[in-house]
Amino acid sequence: MNAPTTARPTPRELGIAVGDQPPGTWNAITDVPGVRVGHTTLHDGARLHTGVTAVVPEMLGRGPGQRRALACGLFAGNGYGKLVGATQLAELGELETPVVLTATLSAFRAADALVSHVLELPGYEEVRTLNPVVGETNDGFCSDVRARPIAESHVRAALDGAASGPVAQGCVGAGTGTTALGFKGGIGTSSRVVDVAGSRRTVGAVVQSNFSGTLTVLGVPVPVRGDASRLPAPDDGNSCMIVVATDAPLDARRLDRVARRAVFAMGRVGAGFTHGSGDYALAFSTAHPDDRLVPDGDLDPLFAATMDAVEEALLASVLCATTTVGHRGTSHAVPVDDVLGALRAGGRL
Incomplete structure (x- = not known):
């Protein structure tokens, strides 16, 4: 389930703001009208730290007359991953289900649970084909990924508990056991409100971070200090899932272009973009299909x-x-004082 607060300060609470455009009310993907997020978090001693995060557009399959698909784009920065449903999404440019994020070897059980959930919705009684979309990263450093602990009940709890408003971040849901940029990774979200072709539009993103590189904050590197042997080995997984939502009227081709920029943003924070990294972005629009599309220009x-x-x-x-x-080891939180000290030394705070 979602929690209204996050365990540690958010970037903005630390004085770290990216860009000049304002965030939405919650600075979360849920600022996009009709988008909800839910988490299920699993802990079992040191053995299991994993979970599920669900991004749920409300207009998908909520009853008779509701839309069965949203325009959606996909970009694979590096396709070392198990993004269930990717080929049909790329072929048709349509998102037919909520997007579920989880651990690598649990993606397939999550997909089956997602299908069961959607087929039970009103209006789906005669459906014979459905393309579930499930993304993953490998949390095998902090969690026993081979145990495949995610069950149907965990997926359903994330879907049923999806809510608008603030989104819990850090070690929650699908980010419970991830590691990124040499430090403990997790779930993050943010949004922006911008003027587009004379209309006010919202863009929101949620990420599941689990990739290598050197943490870079506002252009200032914050490398890991001390013994680098504490870091996960390369074969422990090295990926990122990004989900972008907007209420701007865009078709699949334009959303492909948006998704591409989402992966480009990983470079700003120091991503290594290595051989074993599965770096994916999905971008979907909640706009009415009859709305005039935003021109490319x-x-x-x-x-x-x-x-x-x-x-x-x-x-x-x-x-x-x-x-x-x-x-298989301890994933350490980034020392906030190191980040702030580096930013002050670099003239960014």
Whole structure:
């Protein structure tokens, strides 16, 4: 379930703001009308630290007359991953289900649970085909990924508990056991409100961070200090899932372009983009299908908002996470004083 607060300060609470455009009310993907988020978090001693995060557009399959698909784009920065449903999404440019995020080897059980959930919705009694979308990162450093502990009940709890408003960040849901940029990773979210072709539009992002590189905050590197042997080995997984939502009227082709910028934003925070990294972004629009599409020449504010929101969400996923004693080692929280000291020394605070 969602929690109204986060264990550690968010970037903005620390004085770290990315870009010039304002965030929405919650500075979360839930600022996009009709988008809800839910988490299920599992802890079992040092052995299991994992979970599920669900991004749920309300207009999908809520009853007769509701839409069965939203325009959606996909970009694979590096396709070393198990993004269930990717090929049909890329082919048709349509999102047919909520987006579920979880651990690598639990993605397939999560997909089955997502199908069961959607088929039970009103209006789906005669449906014979459905494309579940489930993303993953490998949390095998902090959690026993081979145990595949995610059950249907955990997926349903995240879907049923999805809510608007503030979104818990850090070591929650699908980010419970992840590690990013040398520190404890997790779930992060952010949003931006921008003027697009004469209309006020919102862009929101949620990320599941689990990738290597050197943490970079507002252009200032914050490397790991001390013994680098504490870091996960490369074969422990090295990926990132990004989900972007907007109420701007965009088709799948334009949303592909938005998704591409979302992955580009990983470079701003120091991503290594290594061989074993599964770096994916999905971008969907909740706008009415009859709305006039934003012309390509007017997309720049959306591109900028996407990159800023994703960058801040990635920073939040690390800064809000707490030290976790895990299955194969300890993933340490980033020392906030180191971050602030580096920013002051670099003239960014």
